[in-house]
Amino acid sequence: MKNPDTQRPRPGAAILRTALRRNVGAMAAGTVLMGLYQAAETAFPIALGLIVEHTMRDRGLGSLGVSIGALAVIITTVSLSWRFGMRVLQKANTTEAHRWRVRVAACGLQPVARDVDLKSGEILTIATEDADQTADIIEVVPLLISSLVAVVVAAVALSLADLRLGLLVIAGTVAILSVLAVMSRRIGASTQEQQARVARAGAKVADLIIGLRPLHGFGGNHAAFGSYREVSTDAKRQAITVARVNGAYAGTALALNAVLAAAVSLTAGWLAFEGRITVGELVMAVGLAQFIMEPLKLFSEMPKYVMIARASAERMALVLGAPPVATPGTERPGPGGALEVEDVRHGTLQGVTFTVAAGEFVAIASYQPRAAADLASVLAVNAAPGTYGGAVRIGGREIGDLSVEAVREHLLVNPYDGEVFAGTLRTNIDPSGSGRSVEAAVEASLLTDVVALHRQGLDHPVRDRGANLSGGQRQRLSLARALAADSEMLVLHDPTTAVDAVTEQLIARNVAKLRRGRTTLVITSSPALLDAADRVLVLDGGVVTAEDTHRNLLADDAAYCRAVAR
Template sequence: MTAATADAHQAAAEPVPGTAKALRTRTLRRQRGRVALGALLLSLHQTCEVLVPVAIGLTIDLAVTTGDTTALLWCVAGLALLFTCLASAYRFGARFALSATEREAHQLRLESARRVLHPRGELSGLRSGEILAVATSDAEQVATYVRAWAMGIAQVTAIVVTTATLLAINVPLGLGVLLGVPLMLLLLRIPAARITRRTEAKQATAARATAMATDLVGGLRVLMGIGARHNASLRYQRASERALTASVGAAATNGLYTGLVTAAGAVFLGVVAGAAGWMALRGHLTIGELVIVVGLAQFLTEPVRALGLVGQLFAIARASAQRLTRLLNAPDAVHPGDRLLPDALPEVPPAVELRGVSHGTLDGVDLTLAQGEFVGILTTDPRDAEALVDLLAGRAEGAGGTALVGGRPVPELDLTSLRRAVLVEEHDSVLFEGTLRTNLVVSRTARGGHTAPSTEAAANTDDDRFLREALAAAAAEDLVSGHPDGLDRPVADRAANLSGGQRQRVALARALVADPPVLVLHDPTTAVDAVTEAAIAQGTAALRAARAPGGATLVIASSPALLARADRVVVLREGRVHAEGTHARLAEDDPHYREAVLR
């Protein structure tokens, strides 16, 4: 097991901190080993930096002013050793600190992804683009907290060693530094709170702009189709301008803070150098000691400025930790039970049974889906279809009535067991980047089925025939036969290289490959023509009957081709069961049904 894998397992086992402060504390505790080594080596580097002006001053007093060649050679050798130690300590110290930062950022990204991809869902209230920004940018900012600690300890070490050296040379100078540095740092804390507020506003507006950009890219074809591209562009322009304003405000605050740190360091250097020069003129300091004091005072501006940067990093980490904690502590979207279902549902009771179910716009719906049945659902209100899909997918928190799968109440079922028994292929299904093969086998793999071979060398195997049969049933065999790569045909991110109808047919084929005990299809043919729709209806019904004689299929659609293949059709109107019968009888007897279906 690699160190990264071990860190990932450790992150998965740890409880999620409840507050932003607890998150930062855990971040530091989790990387304490690397932070300690990094801080130790960086402190050694800073100590060597302090000793450089000391070594130069001693060289002047011991070798230059006395003309002692032997002492000069010893001093030069000492300087060479000092610089070797200085460079090595910084190299390895920075490596440990950077390693801690990158590993922690990796773990925070994994935690964010784990929370977003959890089967129970999350109710953070963040859109997809905002979640992306939190899981990337904010995770990186929080991870810099550990690096800031290593830097801060090293800079404090430099100030302490410098102060001790100045006290050894001249007590009044040392005391002046000892009192001046804390006072200056205390004054520099005042703008830190403003940095936190400005950074939080910057991250929030940037995340909203990212979310809007993600939505626009995903729906670009639709926007162009309805002629709303210009309005969408204006909305994004306004969001981008707000993000720009917030970013400029944060940059201005950071720039002001950096300027204050630089100015304070320069003033401090001037005061110390002036005091040391006055003491040298009075004969209280030698030439070498004057060089040491001025050199140390000049060097002291670096750790003071670095401490200012550390304060800035702490402020940014606080702002990002608040946003990341909101995501990690988001409540579950659903709260399932722990009862398990068998891999094959029993013939009795029915596969799915609804008794007086009320959820969303549904009002007292009774519905039974027996093993082996192919049932169509026609809803006159799209909200009824959405409510029914949520109910069968296990997302209907607080629904009234009783919903049973395999004779067991849905709220009592383990979510994994429920989704293994009931596959809901929603209208807006997403395909993943890869190939046709990888998109088709993903659902079967998740359900414990056999994976198909991953190369063309495996063509003509049983698994390949299994996939091709599903594609044929979904009228998507042309995607394989019409491409030189066949099943290994590339699929871009979100299937951008496929048309809407092709994406819909591949998603249907993926659902058929999964071969679940209960298959729920929601408008699976809205993006195809009538001829293709008829082929899909025939192929889907035939494949389900051949592969899963005891499997139940529920199709929520208004397609006459699909409804004609159903054993019976249930009509939902105003949230209630209005009529039930075969497609032919309903089309003959019910004028409302004819109006909704026959076109």
Template structure:
């Protein structure tokens, strides 16, 4: 499996592509900002010339003409800045948006991506890292414009007084060389800080998503301590990065200020000795003061580039990550018998079983790890290389089918429930047309799914019913309510083969029994002969199943109806007794 060949494979390639696809705006913005800086440089020059050639000689017409020219100069520099900054802002916003979309497209690839990043890190990469990388579009034109201003200033000073000009010509490169020596250290600190913040964000996401279970087992203190330690490391990394950036900025400002003061002081001494006119002194003093701005800009550019490079490297880890699942050769997969042949994964040891079309089968695992491993294999979210054996549908290895084709036939609803900010209706129906084998998305199907999952009670609690808006990750709902909505979503799709994993662990026993009967009726009732596999320890689901397959110590040890197993298998009877 390889990554998308069209996607950049390195941070440097991403930065180059960014500059390449915005070269027209970048060129225009650079020209306008350079014009602005040149016009800024020309302001003290114009004032000095007006003093020497208009005010000093008392020439009023020349003074009026000069003031009009000065006003025109301000118009030029104002409009050059306005439209140059506008072009940069458009390029920046479009690039950051394009990177966010591109990162999201790779992260949400149906085949998944093979990456060691946590979910929270993906969020950081597709948001702040995308913005940081795009900032290179702002840094480079401003750096070039600042260079133009410094070159223009040095040229004017050389014209007025050669030693003053040489001081700028020699002093500026020396400052930049000294600052460049500190850039690698700044890059390392910045990169380390971005990685630490991303890991802390990932941990925060995980802890918040599991807040209710943590409260249930009294794990808040341990979780808080764990996050506190991670947050402390992120703070230390941020302080380290800020310290390096502050030292860098302070050194650059000090050096720039010393150069400007030296130039202005020398000009004052030359004016007192008669070597410079009053107008020339104004020009030199004005340029020395103005010189601080482009020097500061140039000094800030390496820090901006370091941040952009660090973010580009992190984006490259996502964009270059190969797909997790193989492409598959079959564009379509017909529903049929589900077969697992000598599957080994994690705690599973050579599990073989068959589920006939339309059968409602419960898989009872004594060890929850066996159930999780089995759900992982059937989820289609792990690569075939991660387990041994084979999964077949209608005699065809599922690994040979395209991802969308496989998911059109087999839908696995995980134990962990993910809901989204939006209405209850959207959480159940959104995106179902892409996987609904019957393409039936009318209100009748929705009502049946709500009734079977007992999620109609959740909608009935709110005045606006299914249009009620829930918060991010369904945080305003209880665990049982979230599970029922997730189950309704799975039933609404009407997949030919549905796999459920501990779908009702957060509901009470009475509701569990109602849901078990509802799911059985929805999937195996009159005119509804869909295949259903429920990985569960719930007596309610076990009792309504056509057949129960028992897994112990990672392998199949028995099967039969729930009633027969309760009668003939004492360990099973003891395990399911509630």
């Protein structure tokens, strides 16, 4: 037998406990109000029975007025308790869902990636649908308790009329819940699988949107759409399975509740026929048999929602509980330090070593695009320090020993496919709104023609992913953003591949001028940028094979001349 102290705690259950613990106050208030609502609803048929019983003995006008007043109090209690009870619970539910959405999003946006086998589209689904369904537990528990209150009140009232009626309600409720508890387990497993497949379909959509332009370019869009169709069909099949299970559950719950109500009504009728209960008690029993259907239905549905909340919490735990790929250090580099790459082996890199001194402008001409991408990935810390050989140092300190904030503050790597976001030109260049060199960055990247073209200037709207900009404009916008950051060390990866040769020449001069005195590394095959650099490193076969100025290499190295001459 396993020791419970040594068993691993279920992370999904821990998330649910946290949600419940944080909302104890709201849940207590909601439970009281919803319990009052259910008790008042159940009291309605009881009051009718008592009114009938009393009226048959005393037919006076005063008793009629008291009866009407009692019913008005019950109806008012039902209305107000439901209104304020659901308001309290739904506010707590919405707030808790927001908290989990923020936490999941924060994990997905952390600079240090987490070791989780999920795509960004899947994390998006978890941060929205699963967060909402997990927070539903806050409403489930009070509604479960309030439904139990209604069943207990009905059972006690019927027991006072005849003990057999009360026992019938209790036994029937236990039997119904036992049957539905077994069915709810399958709902939880099926729902968890459906959520996983829907998330995979969402991730596939995100990938398609990102790659739509190149897919159209080489005619691969039909194959990509076919791939998405397969994933979506898979999710559809699972959704149908879940719908069938939910339908079977709901149908079984409704049938069992109806059988219990019918059993209570028939038993009460038989007891009245035998003279063991009065006419007023018969009215109360038949009324309760009808009214108890709603709390029983609600009570029987709660196990299903508990299983759905648990399944969603388990999926959130995949993100929240995943360890970081790397644990960043706490140190900071010294100011004005060099960028050192020593014997780095990663992907196609076979032992790259070079140093960019403080304030130097160095270009790397990579003969293989894959090697350029691998080097940019290492410098951007997309590849964690422990996943590659060798070392990268900033100001004499290895990247792995530095805090994430220190790396981002001293070293900025601008990828060749920098994202463009919905907003304006200004918010894309200076997202924080605190940049002081926006105008200089716009001029250096030659984005001035785009700004001058529109009446709003830098406030010209930009659509999602820069859909209303050309490829060259998007690339210059990304370059302007990198230059506006004015980081101590800047790495640019192919910043001018989408612009013409004249524009490229001007940008190269502007970048060299703007970055004078700041450490700059450009990974490129552009002759203009190579010529603007203080020196050029040749990266071939995963190692640095040559080093000189661009013009000397053109004169002395035939392979270099063939690779970069246009």
